[in-house]
Each structure stands twice: as structure tokens, then as C-alpha cells.
Amino acid sequence: MARKPTKSGKIRLTEVAKLAGVSPITASRFFRNPDALSLAKRERVDSAVKELGYVPNLAARALASHRTEVIGVVIPSLTNSVFADVLRGIYDSTELSRYSIQLTNTRYSILQEEKMLRLFRAQKPAGLIVTGINQTAESRVILETMDCPVAQIMEIGDSPVDMMIGFSHYDAGFAAISHILEQGRRRIGFLGARMDPRVQRRFDGYRDAMKAASLFDPNLVVTTTVPTTVTLGGTLFADLIAKTPDIDAVFCVNDDLALGVLFECQRRQISVPGEMAIVGFNDLEFMASAVPSLTSVRTNRYEMGRHAITMVIDAIEGRRPREPVLDLGFQLMIRESSTPQTA
Amino acid sequence: MARKPTKSGKIRLTEVAKLAGVSPITASRFFRNPDALSLAKRERVDSAVKELGYVPNLAARALASHRTEVIGVVIPSLTNSVFADVLRGIYDSTELSRYSIQLTNTRYSILQEEKMLRLFRAQKPAGLIVTGINQTAESRVILETMDCPVAQIMEIGDSPVDMMIGFSHYDAGFAAISHILEQGRRRIGFLGARMDPRVQRRFDGYRDAMKAASLFDPNLVVTTTVPTTVTLGGTLFADLIAKTPDIDAVFCVNDDLALGVLFECQRRQISVPGEMAIVGFNDLEFMASAVPSLTSVRTNRYEMGRHAITMVIDAIEGRRPREPVLDLGFQLMIRESSTPQTA
DNA sequence: CAATGCGATGGTAGCGCTGTCAATAATTGT
DNA sequence: ACAATTATTGACAGCGCTACCATCGCATTG
Numbered sequence A, B: 001m002a003r004k005p006t007k008s009g010k011i012r013l014t015e016v017a018k019l020a021g022v023s024p025i026t027a028s029r030f031f032r033n034p035d036a037l038s039l040a041k042r043e044r045v046d047s048a049v050k051e052l053g054y055v056p057n058l059a060a061r062a063l064a065s066h067r068t069e070v071i072g073v074v075i076p077s078l079t080n081s082v083f084a085d086v087l088r089g090i091y092d093s094t095e096l097s098r099y100s101i102q103l104t105n106t107r108y109s110i111l112q113e114e115k116m117l118r119l120f121r122a123q124k125p126a127g128l129i130v131t132g133i134n135q136t137a138e139s140r141v142i143l144e145t146m147d148c149p150v151a152q153i154m155e156i157g158d159s160p161v162d163m164m165i166g167f168s169h170y171d172a173g174f175a176a177i178s179h180i181l182e183q184g185r186r187r188i189g190f191l192g193a194r195m196d197p198r199v200q201r202r203f204d205g206y207r208d209a210m211k212a213a214s215l216f217d218p219n220l221v222v223t224t225t226v227p228t229t230v231t232l233g234g235t236l237f238a239d240l241i242a243k244t245p246d247i248d249a250v251f252c253v254n255d256d257l258a259l260g261v262l263f264e265c266q267r268r269q270i271s272v273p274g275e276m277a278i279v280g281f282n283d284l285e286f287m288a289s290a291v292p293s294l295t296s297v298r299t300n301r302y303e304m305g306r307h308a309i310t311m312v313i314d315a316i317e318g319r320r321p322r323e324p325v326l327d328l329g330f331q332l333m334i335r336e337s338s339t340p341q342t343a
Numbered sequence C: 001c002a003a004t005g006c007g008a009t010g011g012t013a014g015c016g017c018t019g020t021c022a023a024t025a026a027t028t029g030t
Numbered sequence D: 001a002c003a004a005t006t007a008t009t010g011a012c013a014g015c016g017c018t019a020c021c022a023t024c025g026c027a028t029t030g
Helices: A013-020 A024-032 A039-052 A058-065 A081-094 A110-123 A137-144 A169-182 A197-212 A230-243 A255-268 A301-316 B013-020 B024-032 B039-052 B058-065 B081-094 B110-123 B137-144 B169-182 B197-212 B230-243 B255-268 B301-316
Strands: A070-075 A100-105 A127-131 A150-153 A163-166 A188-192 A221-223 A249-252 A277-279 A296-299 A325-327 A330-333 B070-075 B100-105 B127-131 B150-153 B163-166 B188-192 B221-223 B249-252 B277-279 B296-299 B325-327 B330-333
Touching: A013 A024, A013 A039, A024 A039, A058 B058, A070 A081, A070 A110, A070 A301, A081 A100, A081 A301, A081 B081, A081 B100, A100 A110, A100 B081, A100 B100, A110 A127, A110 A137, A127 A301, A150 A301, A163 A301, A169 A188, A169 A197, A169 A249, A169 A277, A169 A296, A169 A330, A188 A197, A188 A230, A188 A255, A221 A230, A230 A249, A230 A255, A249 A255, A255 A277, B013 B024, B013 B039, B024 B039, B070 B081, B070 B110, B070 B301, B081 B100, B081 B301, B100 B110, B110 B127, B110 B137, B127 B301, B150 B301, B163 B301, B169 B188, B169 B197, B169 B249, B169 B277, B169 B296, B169 B330, B188 B197, B188 B230, B221 B230, B230 B249, B230 B255, B249 B255, B255 B277
Parallel strands: A070 A100, A070 A127, A127 A150, A150 A163, A163 A325, A188 A221, A188 A249, A249 A277, B070 B100, B070 B127, B127 B150, B150 B163, B163 B325, B188 B221, B188 B249, B249 B277
Antiparallel strands: A296 A330, B296 B330
């Protein structure tokens, strides 16, 4: 490789072609469709590229080809560590590809999402990843007419726009409650914050599981649209026991709330799991090392990101998946906070 | 004979210009420098843009102008919530601007960082934000010759490449230890994970504060290069008390470790702060609601992101800051875990 | 041996926009 | 009033790359 390829900064494909003794268009094909070149030319171009340290001008490529190599990613939040894990999966799998990620966050606003999608439409991305299945009608139209592969992630449902990678929040909520019921608990509270569509479906799972056991009671439910924090978990729990003192378990829609509940129990000297079982959602890393360790629903966030980006890239390159909907499932991680006290 | 004629639906700047009754170049100026147009033409172009729903072709713009409106952001980690907060600040302030963010993460590898910077150099970003001041020599050269505003964030030091927004990790570490010493503690352990350059400087602050009190002892220090987790905090703490049973305080280089230490103390029934003071770093949200509440060093991450992107955009547009180095400082948040027990 | 087919390669003509700089119109100073 | 200055505007010429044919060999076929 050349030592200082950048000195001029103006190495164009023409220069590469000249050095390789081919026409510019052949050099161009070296990048887009190397198999179309004879082995001899391919090698000549390859070494010319390396010798000159040639880097393609993406703007020129995009202008001439009417395509970009950008994959748009639309998520609701940058700070929610759930999405951080998804993003890590996406970025990890993008690194070795020729695609780059254009990330935007909507702050949980579907209007903001629509605005972002409009922006994306104008830029003709090669692919698109959006969060969830509750877009505005207009967003839905944009997605359907986007003329590029689209993946909806984080959950699954009927009528995907294109591809879908996620799991059933309803089933996960239902499973969590079934587990708590199996432990003999009867008055199971529900703590919810933010109440985005996925949280709402976890609630539906909770409600139906409770109803199936004839145990549903609106007084067991405390929710808010305020963003989740650990502190909020404690506050909501305080509200809950003020309203319904006889609860013997709490299902929290995420782990931050669950941690807040644990702290609040410690503060009030309510024994966990003795007097109160706690179950969270997502299985963040700290759940396993809390004292007592906290039961949670593990979601495969990193894999969701990986699969989504892989499927999108494959689709861009013409390898459409046989099955457009991928259910990554969940695992109930049963720990001390929801099982009988040992010793 | 080349390609098919431009699709009928396609709106180019030419169409806008025609409708507005001006030359294309005037229409172009409407976007780049509206003040240069007379009010009449500006209004005519404006309504033409709206009527046609014109959206500029960014690739063509980039190709013709030799610039992009992309600001590169290089951070070590996507999942570390410290960077999530910084990113939120960056994205929040970018939304209303015409710039877009190109995000890459290096997984704490300065070689990976160098690779990313090389990529960015080829794409001629409008600006660049990089993490820290410990780049490779080659990276440093790239940054210095980048021909665009560059901001180094998260810490401050001598010889900025261009701009610098952060705080002194050394001072923060020193201040934390000074506080613990003031509480009468003498055997203060140090728990460190990852040990990136900023963590290293927090250690330097710890060491010098301890040495100044003639209390430094290598047996008080336990570190690892493994990534931080809450669980790891417990493990490292176990190592520390095995090695040095008489410690009466622990300074953790971040809050996850501190939480792990708290849990481990609960597990071993070591009273906090009675037998053991705990101090963390970053002041994540949960620190205030832990039981006992945990002392930490608050860092202004969101503001770091905001200031960095604002300064970079300002510099791009010719408004260079009077002072290129911005120290955002830190605040010691003193809580129960490091103060005398109150009944 | 001409006709046919096909893989490899090249020529031409832009993609949609903006930099440069000259031309024109409007404003000012003396 | 007239030159000098300053605001506006437009013509021209690409930016670096690729789409769309056309072409050139060479092998296969009837």
C-alpha cells in the first residue's frame, strides 16, 4: 500500500483506470460488479486502487446511480438502554458492509417519526429500519411506497409493511404474570411508565392473565406517561400500596421501575420476596446481581438489531428472506424476587 | 439516448426556478444564502418550493459544492449510558439544523478510531466530534489536516486539535477522594474497570489525593480491563476486601460498579455507610434513589453534547468561539453512602 | 464459411447542483 | 450630476461517477 495516498486528495476513478490501463467504466465496474471483469483486469484495477489509495466519492456515485448506500434507522429513544443494545447489534453488523447508518430518534412521537420518514423518503435510502408497528397512516403510506426494504423491529404483529423482527410483548407480559400466579400470589400490581404501544401490549398480557384467573382489579394498576426512571419506580410503587395495601407482587414494565420498587421496599422494610414479589422486564444486566436477584423477562435486543440489519442488507442485495417475520421470542429469567425465600 | 428522461414526478431545482421565474442559480442561492436575494424573489422562490414540494438532492449538492452537511461523531461505546446522554445532547441540537450526524463507535479501540477517521477524511465531513484526547499519532495527523472544525469531548487537556469540551477527570477523582478523606475514612479502596484514558486519569486523581495524605497503598487498588457491569462491581469488591480487609471506603470509577458494591455489601451484610463508604462516578439517575442513596460525581454529559455540536456548527458557519476550550466541570453529589449515618 | 451468440469492454452523455466571475441594477458620495 | 460602490442576478462549466447502448472478439453452430 502506498505510504501517503492522501497527499493530493484528488484521486479519481479516472486516475485509477489510467494506472490500471483500463477505461473508467471498467474501473467503475470493479466496485459494483467485479465478477463481470476478467481476472486480469480485476487484478490490475485492484492493485491500482491500492497503490493510489483511491476512495470512491459517494456523492458522485449517488448522483449518477440514483441510489445511496445509507440505511435509515428510526428509534424512539437514544438513552433507553434497550435501544442501545439494538443499535449495537445494528452497528456491529454494518461495519463490514458497505452501508452506513443514518440514525434518528423520535422521542416516542409518531408525528416526529412521520417527519423523519418524510426526510428519509427524499434521500432514497437503500433500506430502512423502524421501531414498532404503530405508525401514523401517513407514515405507513410512506413506508409502503418507499421502494426499498423496510424492517419493523421490537415487536411483531399482523400485516408487516415488509419485514418484521421482534417478539410478542403480549405473550411476554402474559407469561410473566402466569409465573407470578404459579407462585401463589394473588394481588399482583402493575406498574407502567411511558406507556408506549409495546408497554401497552405488555399490560394487555397482564390484564388477560389476571382476568383468566378472575383476579383482575383496576386498583392494582398504576401507570403514567412520564418517562421511566428508577426513582419513578419507587414513586409509583408508593402510589400503588397507598391505593391497594394488600398487594403481594408487582409486575413492572421495565427493569428500571423494578429496581426503584426494590429500593422502595428496602426503604419501607418490606421484605422481598417474602411480603412482595417483584418482576421486571428486559433483563438488564443489573437484575441478576441485585439483592435479592430480580426476576425479569429477557429480550434478545442485540440479536434483534443484528437480524434486522442483516435481513435488510440481504433484501437490498436481492436475497429476500423466505419468511419476512422473525419472532425472536423472550425468556423468563426466574430469580429470587419472585420465588419462595430460601433459608 | 443516455438514460430515460427524468421521471415526470421528479422535481428539480430547475423546475422551481422556472415556476418562480428566476434562474436556477438564484433558486440555489435561496437555500444557501437567502439574505442575498431580494425580498420579492425570495418570496417567489419560497412559494414555488412549497407548491412543488421540492426537496434538494443532497448528493448533487455535495458533488457540486465539495462539501457535505454531515458531522461525524466518534464515540467508544453505544451502550455506555454516559455516551447515550452525550448523543442525546448532540442529536437534540442537530435536529433543527441542516446538518446530519454520522455516528460510529470504536469499542474503545484507538486503532478502530483511526480507521473511522480515515473513512471520515474521505467523505469530507462538515465537522467532527471525537471522544477524548488520546488518539494515535496518525489519528492526530488526520484530525489536524481535516480541514473542518473538530471538537474533542469528554475531557480537557493541553494542545487541543481544535476545540475541546469536557472536564478534568483528574480533578474530579481528586475531589471525590478529598471528600471521603474529610469524612475521616483512611483506607479508601479504588475499583476500576475498562481503564480507558479517562478512567486512568480519575485514578491519578485518587492516587495523588491519597499520597498527599500519605495514605496511598497499592493494596487498596483493584482494576481490570474488562468492561464495566454491575456484577463486576461486586466481584471486584470481593477481590478488594479479600486482599485488604480493613478498607473503610471504596471509590468506584463509575456508578455501575458502585451499585455492584452496594449489592455485594448487602449480600455480606456490611453496613453502608457505617462500615463502608461508597462513592461512584457520573451520577446516573439511580444513584439518588438507592438505599442508602449513593454519593457520586455528576458530569454534565447532555450539556457536553449540546455544547460540542453547537460549537462545531458555529465554527462551520464561520462563528468561531472566542475560547476553544470549554470546561463544563463536575459536581460532587454527596449522599448517604459517604456521610455519617443519621439515625 | 457465414451467421449467431455472448462475455468483456468502451464511448457518450448526463445525474442535479453550485463555484466563479462577469453583468446589471440600485444606491451612495462629493 | 456623474463616478464609485454595493447589492442582485445570471451564464457557463463542470463536480466524479454510472446508465445505456455500441462494439469488439472469440467460440459455437448449421
